[in-house]
Amino acid sequence: MNTQDLTLALDSIKLSDIRWETYEHLLKDISQQRRLRLTYYQGELEIMVPSPEHEFYKEVIGRFVETLAEELQVSIYPLGSTTFKQAKNTGAEPYKCFYIRNIERVRGKKRLNFVEDPPPDLVVEIDITSSSDTRLKIYAELGVPEVWIYNRESLLIKQLQNQAEYISTNQSLFFPNLPLNEITTFLTQAETMDYLTLVREFRQWIRRQLV
Template sequence: MTTTSTTEQPQVRAEPIVTLRGVSWQTYQALMHDVGDNRAWRIAYDQGILEIRMPLPKHEEPKRLLESFIEVVVDELGIELRSLGALTLEREDLTRAVEPDTCFYIQNESRVRGQDKINLPDDPPPDLVVESDYKNSSINKFKLYAELGVPELWRYRQNRLEVYQLIEGQYEKTQQSPTFSFLPIAEIPGLIEQSKTMGQRAVVRLFRQRIREILANQSSD
C-alpha cells in the first residue's frame, strides 16, 4: 500500500487516538481493505484527516447498556430494529467516513433489512447513532454526521446523556429523543451508574419496568 508524501507521522495522545493528515481517499480505502473488519479500533475520516481510536472498556460499557435500553424500547413498542454496531459509514463523494460506537435503523429498518452492505447515499444513513465519551478528536464529528445526514445523535460523556437532532443541516440539542419522545433521557445516566453495583442485566430489567409504566400511563390517558 502506498501513502501520500504529505502524510505526517502518527500523533499519539493521552487518549488512545492516532491522527494522520494528508491521507488520500484511495489510501484510506486501501488501509480499510487490508485490515478488514476484524479489528478493535474505529476510524473517522474527514477530507484527508484519518483518526484511529481504540475504545476503552469504560466507554464500551455505557454503549452496550444504551444498546440494551434501545432494544427494550423497541420490544415494548413491538417495532423492528436493525442494530449494526460500529458500521462504517462512507461517502466517497464527500470524502468522509466514520464508525460510530453503535448505530440503529428504526424508521428506515425495512429499507435496509437483510442487506449485506450499506451504501450511502443510495441507502439511508442510520436513524440513530451513539458516541460514548470521545475526547481529543481532531475531527468535528457533529459536522461529519451532519454531512452524512444522520437525523439523531446521542452522546454519552461525563455521566450525562446528550441528545441532538439534525435540523437544517446542523445538530441542535434537545431534551427529548425525536424517535422516542417518551423516553426518560434524564434517568438513563443514573441507571448506567447503578449497573456498577447492581449489575447490567438488573439495570436493564429496571429500565424495562420503567418503560412499561410509562407506556401504560400513556395508554390510560
C-alpha cells in the same frame, strides 16, 4: 509500525493530509482486527482504540435502545459499527447504529451505498477519551436524524436541524414522550450494578413512564 503495534501504543491519534486511498487501505488492512476505529473527514484521519469502558457503555446503551423498542413496540434494525463512507471525502464508524424508519430500504443488504441508501436513523457515540465533534459533521452530511452521546456525565440527545447541525433535546424522535435525560441515572449505576438487574430496572422505569 503495524496495526498490532498501533493498538498497543495509543488510545487515539489524529493525522492530517491523509489520502482517501490510504484510509480505504487501512479499513481493508484491519478488517480482521476491528478494535481500531477510524474516522476520516476531508483529509483528517482519527484512529482510536476503544477501551473496555467504551465497549461497556456501548453495549449498555445499545441494550437500552433495544429495551425501549421492545416496550414501545418500535421496530428496529441494528447495524452495530458499520462503516459509513460518502463521496471519497468522509467515513465514520459509530459505536452503535439503528435503522427505524428506513428498515425496509436496507434489510438484508450486504453492502450499503449512501448515494442511494439512507443513513441510519439513530447513532450512539461514547465521548470518554475523545470528542465526537468530527463524526457529528459526518453524520450531518449523511443526514442521520438523531445521535445519542454519552460523555460519562450525561446522555445527550441530539437531533439534526436543516440538514446542517445538531441541537440538544430532551426527547427522542423515535421514542417520544419519555424523559430520556433520566437514562443518565441508570448509566451512572452501570459499573456497580449487576448488568441484568440494571436492564430489568430500566425496563420497569419505561413501564412506569407509560402508565
